[in-house]
Amino acid sequence: MVNYREERLDRVFAALSDPTRRAVLSRLARERALSVTALAEPFEIKLPAVMKHLDVLAEVGLIRRAKTGRTVQVEMVAGSLKPAVLWLRRYERFWSASLDRLAAYAEAKERKADERGR
């Protein structure tokens, strides 16, 4: 279970390492569901390339595609980014608080060194 979660987190971060895929996700976060054609429109790359990016995002479970009639609608899977966001948030808080303490410690040492130097 733990391994599965870790591996999934790795894959989510790998999927997020591409600017086109991040742009796709940002748009889907704003606009809920979009057709593949509408999603591909702002990009310079060709439709098959966009499809490949969508495959990567779908494989790690960040988006889902649904066919309605002749168009394919793409949407974000709710909550799928949460593990990645939580990872970053937790460590940000952990290090930020630790660095506050590091600063206080080093600054106290610096003041002592200053006093001795005088």
Place this chain on the structure above:
Amino acid sequence: MNEVCLVRRIAARPAIVFEALVTAEGIGSWWGPDDFPALSAEADARVGGRFRVRFRTADGLEHECAGEFLEIEKPGRVVMSWRWVHGGMIEERGKVSRLEIRLRAIDTGTELTLVHSLLSSEHSARAHEGGWDGALKKLTRRFPAGPEFSTN
């Protein structure tokens, strides 16, 4: 970008900040998010040398991190491997990550940059710096606040 990056300005010279990163007394004084002295700390500051620090969080739980010094360039840079050996974040247990701390002298003291990378796939992290932060912040807003640093 699979990493956390923080920059901090500290009113102390780099040599003093550096000591706080590589000595047992130093590490024991600041490692951990809550304001308690470390329960124990060890540091063997040479390449291949190990460190270990045990601390308590405000919820009363004990945590222990350990690792190895991978690179030491006094007084500008330290790279360590890093893992939880007790407590910590359960999904991270057993997983080794990389911690790099760089120090730069500035007028007011030291500018410290901390980079904690989750994965071994550093290349992808480095190749895609920038862009990700803003995107993540936007996406983060869509999620309710999750648990903070917790052990379960």
